[in-house]
Amino acid sequence: MSTHDHKPAVLNFLGGAGTVTGSKFLIASAGRRILIDCGLFQGLKDLRLRNWDRFPTDPRGIDAVVLTHAHLDHSGYLPLLRRSGFRGPIFATQSTVDLCCILLPDSGRLQEEEARYANKAGYSRHFPAKPLYTEEDAFDCLNALRPMPFDTAFEIARSFSATFRPAGHILGSATVRIEVDGAAGTTVFSGDLGRRNHPLLKPPAKIGAASTVLIESTYGDRAHDDVKSIERFDEAILRTTARGGVTVIPSFAVDRTEIVLFHLRRLASSGRLPDTPIFVDSPMALAALRLYKTAISNCDSEVRPEVAGHPELIEPRGLIEVKTSEESIALNGRPGPMIIISASGMATGGRVLHHLAHRLNDERNTIMLVGYQAAGTRGRTLLEGAPNVKLLGRYVPVRAEIVDVPAFSVHADRHELIEWLRSVPAPPEMTFVVHGEVAAAESLRNEIAKQLRFGAAVPRQLEHVRIA
Ligand SMILES: [Zn+2]
The missing domain is CATH 3.60.15.10 (Ribonuclease Z/Hydroxyacylglutathione hydrolase-like)
Incomplete structure (x- = not known):
């Protein structure tokens, strides 16, 4: 033509x-x-x-x-x-x-x-x-x-x-x-x-x-630094668990939760992480997790050959699915050590808000940010070291450790x-x-x-x- x-x-x-x-x-x-x-x-x-x-x-x-x-x-x-x-x-x-x-x-x-x-x-x-x-x-x-x-x-x-x-x-x-x-x-x-x-x-x-x-x-x-990021992730989890603290991971429901679970399983299998309960508190993240497990079990064309057929690689020991909002609220009264993975990933909404409201004010705890935090979000405010953050209508002082792992993006x-x-x-x-x-x-x-x-x-x- x-x-x-x-x-x-x-x-x-x-x-x-x-x-x-x-x-x-x-x-x-x-x-x-x-x-x-x-x-x-x-x-x-x-x-x-x-x-x-x-x-x-x-x-x-x-x-x-x-x-x-x-x-x-x-x-x-x-x-x-x-x-x-x-x-x-x-x-x-x-x-x-x-x-x-x-x-x-x-x-x-x-x-x-x-x-x-x-x-x-x-x-x-x-x-x-x-x-x-x-x-x-x-x-x-x-x-x-x-x-x-x-x-x-x-x-x-x-x-x-x-x-x-x-x-x-x-x-x-x-x-x-x-x-x-x-x-x-x-x-x-x-x-x-x-x-x-x-x-x-x-x-x-x-x-x-x-x-x-x-x-x-x-x-x-x-540029992401993968080696340093994985070390920072491992050390923050181990440090927080050792001091009896709670690690709250605001996580995007799709994919990030699976990556965090993959690394927690790796850390647990290495013998370095003692038995610690890992709560996945997001109905959406749990629904997405089922899709990932199915795709991995079925060896879908997108899945890496080394994990195909092995859905257990994203199922660390101690994984507990939190389904109802009552179960989610009940976690507020539970002492550490434990790990809570909850949406949304930039802490703009969802169940992670009440976990942050309960855990930010204690220096034993850690808030781990594992993805991109857009300008204007609470995640970005935490990342930038704000002394307080507004949650559910109240200001909460930030005493917990804030750890950034951008390579998990x-x-x-x-x-x-x-x-x-x-x-x-x-x-x-x-x-x-x-x-x-x-x-x-x-x-x-x-x-x-x-x-x-x-x-x-x-x-x-x-x-x-x-x-x-
Ligand atoms: Zn995307």
């Missing part, structure tokens, strides 16, 4: 530009509009308020959504998109579909609880406070999910096809290649990229040929991001650095220009660019 016949394609950054959350990228070509990811803005209040803005384009005019993975900053806006008139299919890998069935209804339930609580306590500026969406809205959008296999191109709308490749970030996570018939080039979305040494999942697959690349930059300005660091880009057979026409706070995105952009000599840009929120 001659260049004169090329159909133009336009990429529009509707979220995840200059922030780590709210990922939403729209491609319009040949009269079709495809949305890649449909995430919630999270963290700082200004960002969260963006979720309430009118969607920048009419949701009824979007033909299909393609999801890279199930994390809410990539999927959590779907129930609202659907309620606002979107009626197309939502394509995702099978494990992403399974995880969305856990995460999205829970997100709706949480929004309803928060609105109810705000009305009861009277702290909302709007009365009555309304949820962004409900559990019912979430269930409604699950019907639109269409599971698709890895490594096989499928049609998403007339003229548009997509291919998922493993991204190694969480179970089901994928990079997405989009091709438009009659338009030049291929656009690759990294979604969130995992780490080469994830203990359970294979590393991200090679990028393949691409004319346009969107790459995440959560840790675009940092399931995000690639800057070297791993550059290595993934380097696997492209020919330089892309343009690389867009997305899904990072501005400093991290700019830093990765400079590194891409310096090390790879690729054209790279940090797009602005709501910016449009021609990609064909």
Whole structure:
């Protein structure tokens, strides 16, 4: 086809530009509009308020959504998109579909609880406070999910096809290649990229040929030190247990819990950790844990060969599942030593709040942060050494030890991001650095220009660019 016949394609950054959350990228070509990811803005209040803005384009005019993975900053806006008139299919890998069935209804339930609580306590500026969406809205959008296999191109709308490749970030996570018939080039979305040494999942697959690349930059300005991080994790657990303290680990329900359990099992099997109860206190984390065990037992293609068939590797001795909220509250009266793993991972909500409220004020205890802590979250406040933190309407003094283990993050660091880009057979026409706070995105952009000599840009929120 001659260049004169090329159909133009336009990429529009509707979220995840200059922030780590709210990922939403729209491609319009040949009269079709495809949305890649449909995430919630999270963290700082200004960002969260963006979720309430009118969607920048009419949701009824979007033909299909393609999801890279199930994390809410990539999927959590779907129930609202659907309620606002979107009626197309939502394509995702099978494990992403399974995880969305856990995460999205829970997100709706949480929004309803928060609105109810705000009305009861009277702290909302709007009365009555309304949820962004409900559990019912979430269930409604699950019907639109269409599971698709890895490594096989499928049609998403007339003229548009997509291919998922493993991204190694969480179970089901994928990079997405989009091709438009009659338009030049291929656009690759990294979604969130995992780490080469994830203990359970294979590393991200090679990028393949691409004319346009969107790459995440959560840790675009940092390198993880794995050896030191594992040592710091082991020593903090052993030190806290020895002084009879409680280790509270705010953990993202999906994947981080499995990594923490993997390392606790390693530590226990080495004989260094005496028998200590390990409570997993999050119904969502427990549901995700079952999916991980099934994937490992079934030797799913994403699972590392050395752990395939061995689900016991994420079942340390002493593991106790906390199911009801009564059981969760009962832990408040229990003396250490013990380990409590509870959501949410940045301490923005969930059961971990009452554990922090009960354990922060005691120097024997440890709060261990095992993932990225976005600006504006309680996790970030703790990480920055605040003397007090506000929890459930009260200020609580921080006397517990705060330990940061960022290498347990399931995000690639800057070297791993550059290595993934380097696997492209020919330089892309343009690389867009997305899904990072501005400093991290700019830093990765400079590194891409310096090390790879690729054209790279940090797009602005709501910016449009021609990609064909
Ligand atoms: Zn993610």
